[in-house]
Amino acid sequence: MMLMTMKRKPPPTSANAKPSSFTFKRKYTASEVASHNSTTDLWIIVDGKVYDVTEYVGEHPGGDAIAKNAGGDATEGMHGPQHPSRVFDMLVDYHIGDLQEDDDKTK
Numbered sequence: 001m002m003l004m005t006m007k008r009k010p011p012p013t014s015a016n017a018k019p020s021s022f023t024f025k026r027k028y029t030a031s032e033v034a035s036h037n038s039t040t041d042l043w044i045i046v047d048g049k050v051y052d053v054t055e056y057v058g059e060h061p062g063g064d065a066i067a068k069n070a071g072g073d074a075t076e077g078m079h080g081p082q083h084p085s086r087v088f089d090m091l092v093d094y095h096i097g098d099l100q101e102d103d104d105k106t107k
């Protein structure tokens, strides 16, 4: 009897998927973000959104410029002339949630 060759189902491709858009996003207070302020646990706020860039910080062409803003608002630094628009596309991958708005009053 001839064995049927089972065609293996390819694993779900992530090539075109944007995992971040399916991930549950929550809101964070500024003080919660501030507690993630080391190079092994590094969050930043950019335009009211919270990003966990821990995985990226070591690759940053701008050296420790990110680390200097660890746990804080890096909006100004991000919008500097050193960052072409593709840098903002990269940021999407690190988005974990948004800043709780009423927490922003202290600024």
Ligand code: HEM
Pocket: 053, 056, 060, 061, 062, 063, 065, 066, 069, 074, 075, 077, 078, 082, 083, 084, 087, 090, 091, 094
């Ligand atoms: C406070 C936040 C940040 C500051 C102050 C900052 C600063 C800088 C500086 C000074 C450079 C220029 C390096 C050089 O040409 O010698 C640079 C380049 C770059 N940064 Fe940042 N950075 C920040 C955050 C980020 C983040 C969060 C990302 C990505 C997730 C990023 C991605 C890049 C990339 C890709 C370049 C190279 C751009 C190019 O020349 O094509 N940066 N950054």
